[in-house]
Amino acid sequence: MPFLDLPIDFVALPDHASPTFTARVDATQLVAACNAARAAGRALVSLWGSDERDRDASAGFELHVAFDFEEGLVCLSLPLDRDAPTFPDLAAIYPNANRLQRTACDLLGLKLESGDARPWLRHANWPADYFPLRRDTPDRRFPTENEEYAFVRVEGDGVHEIAVGPIHAGIIEPGHFRFSVMGESVLRLEQRLGWKHKGVDRRFAGMGLADGARLAGRISGDSTVAYAWAYCQAAEAIAGAEVPERARWLRALLLERERVANHLGDLGYLGNDVALAFGLAQFMRLKEDWVRLNATLFGHRFLMDRIVPGGVSVDLDAQGINALRQQCLAIDTEVRRLKSIYDEHAGLQDRFLTTGRIPPELALRLGVTGLAGRASGQARDLRSTHPCAPYATLGPMLALEHNGDVAARSLVRFAEINESLRLIGRIVDDLPPGELRSEVRSAPDKRGFGWVEGWRGDILVALETGQDGKLRRGHCQDPSAHNWPALEHAVIDNIVPDFPLINKSFNLSYSGPDL
Amino acid sequence: MFPILRQILRTGIVSEPAPDADPALVLVKQRLDTAMREKLGRALVIRHVDAGSCNGCELEIHALGNPYYNLEAIGIKFAASPRHADLLLVTGPVAKNMEVALKRAYDATPAPKLVVAVGDCGCTGGVFGESYASCGRVANVIPVDVAIPGCPPTPLQLMQGILAAIAPPADDGACASSPADC
Numbered sequence: 001m002p003f004l005d006l007p008i009d010f011v012a013l014p015d016h017a018s019p020t021f022t023a024r025v026d027a028t029q030l031v032a033a034c035n036a037a038r039a040a041g042r043a044l045v046s047l048w049g050s051d052e053r054d055r056d057a058s059a060g061f062e063l064h065v066a067f068d069f070e071e072g073l074v075c076l077s078l079p080l081d082r083d084a085p086t087f088p089d090l091a092a093i094y095p096n097a098n099r100l101q102r103t104a105c106d107l108l109g110l111k112l113e114s115g116d117a118r119p120w121l122r123h124a125n126w127p128a129d130y131f132p133l134r135r136d137t138p139d140r141r142f143p144t145e146n147e148e149y150a151f152v153r154v155e156g157d158g159v160h161e162i163a164v165g166p167i168h169a170g171i172i173e174p175g176h177f178r179f180s181v182m183g184e185s186v187l188r189l190e191q192r193l194g195w196k197h198k199g200v201d202r203r204f205a206g207m208g209l210a211d212g213a214r215l216a217g218r219i220s221g222d223s224t225v226a227y228a229w230a231y232c233q234a235a236e237a238i239a240g241a242e243v244p245e246r247a248r249w250l251r252a253l254l255l256e257r258e259r260v261a262n263h264l265g266d267l268g269y270l271g272n273d274v275a276l277a278f279g280l281a282q283f284m285r286l287k288e289d290w291v292r293l294n295a296t297l298f299g300h301r302f303l304m305d306r307i308v309p310g311g312v313s314v315d316l317d318a319q320g321i322n323a324l325r326q327q328c329l330a331i332d333t334e335v336r337r338l339k340s341i342y343d344e345h346a347g348l349q350d351r352f353l354t355t356g357r358i359p360p361e362l363a364l365r366l367g368v369t370g371l372a373g374r375a376s377g378q379a380r381d382l383r384s385t386h387p388c389a390p391y392a393t394l395g396p397m398l399a400l401e402h403n404g405d406v407a408a409r410s411l412v413r414f415a416e417i418n419e420s421l422r423l424i425g426r427i428v429d430d431l432p433p434g435e436l437r438s439e440v441r442s443a444p445d446k447r448g449f450g451w452v453e454g455w456r457g458d459i460l461v462a463l464e465t466g467q468d469g470k471l472r473r474g475h476c477q478d479p480s481a482h483n484w485p486a487l488e489h490a491v492i493d494n495i496v497p498d499f500p501l502i503n504k505s506f507n508l509s510y511s512g513p514d515l
Numbered sequence: 516m517f518p519i520l521r522q523i524l525r526t527g528i529v530s531e532p533a534p535d536a537d538p539a540l541v542l543v544k545q546r547l548d549t550a551m552r553e554k555l556g557r558a559l560v561i562r563h564v565d566a567g568s569c570n571g572c573e574l575e576i577h578a579l580g581n582p583y584y585n586l587e588a589i590g591i592k593f594a595a596s597p598r599h600a601d602l603l604l605v606t607g608p609v610a611k612n613m614e615v616a617l618k619r620a621y622d623a624t625p626a627p628k629l630v631v632a633v634g635d636c637g638c639t640g641g642v643f644g645e646s647y648a649s650c651g652r653v654a655n656v657i658p659v660d661v662a663i664p665g666c667p668p669t670p671l672q673l674m675q676g677i678l679a680a681i682a683p684p685a686d687d688g689a690c691a692s693s694p695a696d697c
């Protein structure tokens with residue numbers, strides 16, 4: 001079937017939680033598809049590579065590019081030459097492809113025809129000709145070499161640089177930020193990430209289909225539910241497994257609880273960053289109440305490993321339902337009260353409003369996704385735009401703001417807490433009876449995709465099994481990868497002391513995209 | 516102002532008593548001598564270093580500051596620089612890309628210093644293990660005094676481990692477990 005009038009024949013994959021299509025393309029078709037998707041305002045979801053040289057003597061590598069089309073998730077695969085695996089620079093069309101392309105080059109030795117070819121995940125800790133995702137590469141560690149990374153320099157009278165990280169001055173993940181400043185104003189920020197790269201993709205290769213769920217749930221701990229669900233969708237698609245209805249509803253319950261927990265914490269830290277320690281204490285108290293009930297009902301404060309291939313590992317009884325209802329009521333009252341304090345606090349509003357702005361046109365151009373995208377007018381939320389069960393039944397409301405500043409990102413969080421509390425109420429009211437888990441038996445040589453709207457944005461998991469039914473390739477896309485470059489734009493012309501606030505308002509994961 | 520005060524009064528004090536130290540988490544003979552420990556009391560300054568975690572352990576370290584656990588109330592606080600710290604609280608398997616930064620943070624911490632490795636990843640490398648990109652457990656890169664398992668360890672377990680690092684040795688300074696059991 002053709003989409004966007006493209007002369008490409010897309011194949012619908014069976015057994016997926018939401019419509020998923022794949023197609024094999026040549027380089028001209030890929031570029032044409034990117035241009036058409038861009039013109040239609042569709043988002044780039046992910047880009048990654050794979051080594052297919054073991055299939056036969058003529059096979060080389062492949063580049064995979066996934067898009068969010070109106071019809072569903074679309075993944076295009078471009079075969080690349082065995083000895084000269086070059087591909088066209090898609091970052092010229094989608095700027096957020098930049099770091100994804102560089103990652104594919106670092107891990108597989110692919111080459112860009114043109115454009116930014118600086119390393120991204122490789123920090124001179126392994127040689128430039130060591131490609132960890134090639135199947136014939138042995139696993140070994142190398143001594144550290146000195147790295148000269150080519151930061152873009154801003155020159156002129158009175159311009160100076162501030163370098164921060166990788167270790168930051170707080171309880172935060174590591175990354176390096178290079179600010180070029182004039183007086184108090186930021187002229188430019190350039191990020192150097194990849195410090196937390198732990199070789200997750202290579203670790204997936206050879207794992208049993210069921211075993212990968214634990215690893216996926218530890219790619220970004222604050223989104224463990226969303227990752228586990230996306231992984232399980234992909235694994236269940238490969239196995240052709242039907243997930244019991246009750247399990248799907250419980251999965252949505254866990255996902256909404258993860259969303260609320262993170263939003264509560266963020267709203268506290270946003271208050272703290274404008275010197276309202278009261279906000280931090282109050283919201284962190286609520287978050288603690290929230291995660292304690294997770295531990296009581298589901299056995300884990302952050303709900304790790306509760307979503308498992310085939311279903312869920314937890315259930316809910318009448319007493320649990322009652323506890324959830326009461327907690328939602330209590331949190332709703334408290335959050336409303338705190339919101340009115342935030343709304344009326346002149347000092348807080350003064351710092352929030354117009355700070356770190358990403359206007360809607362820029363958000364579209366950069367491909368800003370998830371919560372930050374919705375604060376900049378991007379009406380994209382998989383729960384509404386590509387709902388998997390039970391979201392089509394639940395009918396979630398999409399939270400949308402247009403100012404794209406810190407204030408807008410906190411308003412989206414307030415609105416989403418509100419909506420998640422409503423959804424949790426609906427889930428426990430209408431929770432269908434039945435089984436909790438079905439059997440997932442792996443199948444050889446199959447591909448499966450999972451795509452879930454986590455609290456930060458959409459998470460993609462793409463899996464492929466080999467002849468033995470074990471994982472041949474596992475790739476996960478964290479939404480932060482799309483939003484990090486937007487942070488570079490958001491701080492321009494803001495003052496240096498507002499950086500922590502702007503950064504917190506995005507609250508991006510380092511571990512997720514570093515993988 | 517009044518809504519804030521009203522909310523503070525309504526909330527009251529929710530802090531809970533701190534747990535006792537858990538000597539079972541201590542890996543090596545107490546490195547601080549008695550005189551040092553007496554001076555320090557519980558006025559401990561911690562520098563957190565994320566050497567490659569999934570960020571799950573950070574969620575629980577953040578929770579230590581919430582009003583329920585209120586770590587500062589027992590005299591323990593977090594510093595922005597390793598130069599101001601008595602103890603490094605290290606999370607994650609050590610990503611190869613973070614190895615040098617972690618060693619530098621350790622070197623920058625004034626002696627006598629303590630290191631607490633956090634989480635299954637910090638104790639063993641966890642699900643990430645050792646690879647071209649991961650050096651595995653923290654003890655593979657810097658000396659570790661106390662290791663707190665868990666994925667992630669709860670705030671109470673974290674407090675028990677941190678307190679164990681500064682508590683007097685259980686008996687004769689023998690270590691209760693070897694790194695291998697962690």
Ligand code: SF4
Pocket residue numbers: 218221567568569570571572606607608633634635636637641642665666667668
């Ligand atoms: S121990 Fe668990 S929570 Fe902590 S960093 Fe490792 S995987 Fe994440």
